[in-house]
Every structure is written in C-alpha cells, then in structure tokens.
Amino acid sequence: MRFATKAVHSGGEPDKATGAVSPPIVTASTFAQDGIGKPRGYEYSRSGNPTRERLERAVAQLEGGKHGLAFSSGLGAITTVASLLNKGDHVIMCNDVYGGTFRLFDRVFSNFGIRLTRIDARDPDAIARAAKKSTRMVWLESPTNPLMLVLDIRAISTVAKKLGLLVVVDNTFASPYLQNPLKLGAAVSLHSTTKYVSGHSDMIGGALAVSDEEVYERLKFLQNAMGAVPSPFDCFLALRGLRTLHLRMDQHSKNALAVAENLQASRRVAEVYYPFLPSSPYHRLAKKQMSQGGGMVSFRIKGGYAAASRFLDSLELFSLAESLGGVESLAEHPARMTHSSLPEKERRKMGIGDDLIRLSVGVEDTVDLVEDVKQALDSV
Ligand SMILES: Cc1ncc(COP(=O)(O)O)c(C=O)c1O
Known part of the structure; x- marks a missing residue:
C-alpha cells in the first residue's frame, strides 16, 4: 500500500x-x-x-x-x-x-x-x-x-x-x-x-x-x-x-519552496535556509533521505533585529506565533521566541542571531504567500 x-x-x-x-x-x-x-x-x-x-x-x-x-x-x-x-x-x-x-x-x-x-x-x-x-x-x-x-x-x-x-x-x-x-x-x-x-x-x-x-x-x-x-x-x-497529511505536506512543500526562492532573490535577505533549494549545501543529502523539503523556511534578514521586527510586523497573512505545521502560515523570531529558553552563549554557538526569522509556510495559495513576504520585505 x-x-x-x-x-x-x-x-x-x-x-x-x-x-x-x-x-x-x-x-x-x-x-x-x-x-x-x-x-x-x-x-x-x-x-x-x-x-x-x-x-x-x-x-x-x-x-x-x-x-x-x-x-x-x-x-x-x-x-x-x-x-x-x-x-x-x-x-x-x-x-x-x-x-x-x-x-x-x-x-x-x-x-x-x-x-x-x-x-x-x-x-x-x-x-x-x-x-x-x-x-x-x-x-x-x-x-x-x-x-x-x-x-x-x-x-x-x-x-x-x-x-x-x-x-x-x-x-x-x-x-x-x-x-x-x-x-x-x-x-x-x-x-x-x-x-x-x-x-x-x-x-x-x-x-x-x-x-x-x-x-x-x-x-x-x-x-x-x-x-x-x-x-x-x-x-x-x-x-x-x-488522513490528510500527504495532501497538506505537498502544498506546504510547494509553498515553502516558492517562498524560499523569492527570499533568495531579495536584496534585503542575507541567507536562506531551505534544503530543497538547489543552492543549499544540504540539497543532495536532503533529496536522498527526504521526498520533499517540507514547510519550514528560515532566513537572515539584512539590518539585524530592527529589520527583523519590521518584517514580522508587516506580514499580513503570516501570524506572529510560535509553533509550526498548521494549515495557516506563521512567522517567528527564534532568538526571542521559540529558542529564548537557550542561554545566549548556546544560541550564539548555534548561530541563532537577532537577524534570524523562521517561517512555517502554510497551505494557502502560493501566490498570496509569496506576495505577502515580498510586501513585508519592501516595508523593511
Ligand atoms: C522539533 C520539535 N520537537 C519537539 C517539540 C516539542 O513538542 P510539543 O510542543 O508538542 O511538546 C517541538 C515544539 O516546538 C519541536 O519544534
């Protein structure tokens, strides 16, 4: 089966x-x-x-x-x-x-x-x-x-x-x-x-x-x-x-790849982390052990915490919230939200800086999500 x-x-x-x-x-x-x-x-x-x-x-x-x-x-x-x-x-x-x-x-x-x-x-x-x-x-x-x-x-x-x-x-x-x-x-x-x-x-x-x-x-x-x-x-x-995991994951993966490609094309973004981007250092390995990239995308925004905060405030479809994996798109600031329980030294060692943003890309329409990310980047 x-x-x-x-x-x-x-x-x-x-x-x-x-x-x-x-x-x-x-x-x-x-x-x-x-x-x-x-x-x-x-x-x-x-x-x-x-x-x-x-x-x-x-x-x-x-x-x-x-x-x-x-x-x-x-x-x-x-x-x-x-x-x-x-x-x-x-x-x-x-x-x-x-x-x-x-x-x-x-x-x-x-x-x-x-x-x-x-x-x-x-x-x-x-x-x-x-x-x-x-x-x-x-x-x-x-x-x-x-x-x-x-x-x-x-x-x-x-x-x-x-x-x-x-x-x-x-x-x-x-x-x-x-x-x-x-x-x-x-x-x-x-x-x-x-x-x-x-x-x-x-x-x-x-x-x-x-x-x-x-x-x-x-x-x-x-x-x-x-x-x-x-x-x-x-x-x-x-x-x-x-019962709908496969349907949701197909759309999460499709949307996340589109969002990651658009982030990568932006001059306001320093680095994008998504293993199914062909430019990712993990692309080959990811394709070997995963069938698609999934819905999570992280990236570093130029301009540090101030820019990250403006980007997050400007999103309209992505809610500012911890957690991930739901049908709705979420965005968060790992250093001050999901990973704030880590001592600062640990966070730095791991590379979780104030410029890092994590997106849980939902199953909404691909174009709407890409447009939302674009307008939020333009507002920075
Ligand atoms: C990768 C990962 N593992 C485990 C957990 C913990 O799960 P729960 O919040 O259901 O206790 C989380 C929560 O965010 C997570 O992201």
Whole structure:
C-alpha cells in the first residue's frame, strides 16, 4: 500500500461495533472486566485506550515501524525516551535542536546524572569522536530547528550501531510523509504531533515509532509508568490530521519552496535556509533521505533585529506565533521566541542571531504567500 492510502486507512478502519467510518472517541477511564484478571482487552486508559491505540497503529504504519506510542506532548515523548537512560549515562546530541529538548536535558535530566555532549553532527564521524564508555544515545533532528541543517541519518546510524548506541531522530519537521528515520537505521522516530501530524494548530501531542521489540517494551512500560498519555479527543484530532497529511505536506512543500526562492532573490535577505533549494549545501543529502523539503523556511534578514521586527510586523497573512505545521502560515523570531529558553552563549554557538526569522509556510495559495513576504520585505 502506498502512503496516501495508508494515511487515509491506517487507524481509520470502520468501527467493529457500529460501522462508524470515523474513529470513535472512547473517553472511558476504566473498562469492565469479565472476572478478576480477565480484562476484555483494556483495563485503564493510562495503560491502553482504543482511540489511542488507533493512533499508535497509524503512526507505526506511516513510519514503517512495528510499534507506535502516543503521548500528551512532543516533550512528553522526549521525556519518556530520555527515561530509558540511567544515572551516569551519556548522550550525544546534535548542536541545533529544539530549545525545549536542550532545556530538558540541560536543566532536568542533568539533575539525575545524565550527561550531554553537543556536536556538529553534519560529520557522522563526530559521533565516534564524542563517544565515551558511558554513551548510550545519539539525539538528532533533521531538518533541524531552526537552521534547517540536514544530517545524514543513515551514515550516523551506521557509526552509532557499531558503538551500540540508540539513535533517536526527532522527525517533527519532515513528518512521516517526507522522511522515515527507521528505514534509514534509527531506532526511534519521534514527533511533536502538535505540528504536521495533527496539522491544524488545535492540539498538543507527541508520538514515537519503533521496531526493536526490546526498546518498544521498555518505552511501553515507561509510557504507563510515567503517565504522559494523550486524551482520547487529542488522539482523534491527530488521527483526523493524519488522513490528510500527504495532501497538506505537498502544498506546504510547494509553498515553502516558492517562498524560499523569492527570499533568495531579495536584496534585503542575507541567507536562506531551505534544503530543497538547489543552492543549499544540504540539497543532495536532503533529496536522498527526504521526498520533499517540507514547510519550514528560515532566513537572515539584512539590518539585524530592527529589520527583523519590521518584517514580522508587516506580514499580513503570516501570524506572529510560535509553533509550526498548521494549515495557516506563521512567522517567528527564534532568538526571542521559540529558542529564548537557550542561554545566549548556546544560541550564539548555534548561530541563532537577532537577524534570524523562521517561517512555517502554510497551505494557502502560493501566490498570496509569496506576495505577502515580498510586501513585508519592501516595508523593511
Ligand atoms: C522539533 C520539535 N520537537 C519537539 C517539540 C516539542 O513538542 P510539543 O510542543 O508538542 O511538546 C517541538 C515544539 O516546538 C519541536 O519544534
């Protein structure tokens, strides 16, 4: 079955009891049992819920994994994966990650004795150089947030496998439609389903896809033991989003490429970060591991913070807002918004300056979006 068919049918099969073609939202917290120790399939919704299971199955199928797990937020999924680690374990993380991921390791898991080394993972051999006896995990994002670097997931996974390290890829920016990290050798593919998976900026959620049975069993245990599970209603919203993921991602990618090309042509723009621009240093690699570029575009505007602020104020169709992946276009200033939780030194090291703007290009008409960006640049 091809992706579009799986997207429409995975998790959306007619309900066995009623024939309903839209997934029923089972809100029950607990389930009647046929006798002591004889549950009919479900016991308590933290450990298992029919609506959540549909979503988990769908995520697994769309990612090409054996198992899926759903969470109450992307960070809930990240926290659960990080809880595979023990005191004294060491993690290698790519430099450019979502600020909340770095904050969690830097300010929470460090208190439990988990140590972190950040590296420029564009060189896969940097993994071997940073690895210690205590290293257990490699944490990647690709494309990265917000600089749109593309990391070679297959090459990194090959190096990591030789060292016995678990590779986790935050696949939020690409979505399961554009990239499948498990097929490239990663052990865990992670999503903030808040973004492209649900796609309408109306819920907060997270998900994992895995194939290794042992890793799955440990994560399943942690999901129940830690309790960061999503509500059935949010699972329904994520399932509904998945059914149109391919259609939305096609339009996001088409619009983002057009916006990126127009930004590149502007004398007011210093640099554009979009891996599917032929001029991008990541173009070849991106085309190898992704089917399209997705909806995220970042760029540096000439004139620093003042120009960035004027540009953002002048946009009419793009709302100034954090988050990404919804049908509507959004724009934001990473240094003062999504990545403000990073210490300034970290931000500078990563290259997140006051001139950087990140766009989440929506699914509106391509020409309207390009015209909006042009008029906002003209207003700077
Ligand atoms: C790449 C990435 N991963 C994870 C997260 C965290 O997800 P959530 O906000 O659903 O907790 C975000 C949020 O912006 C993100 O951009």
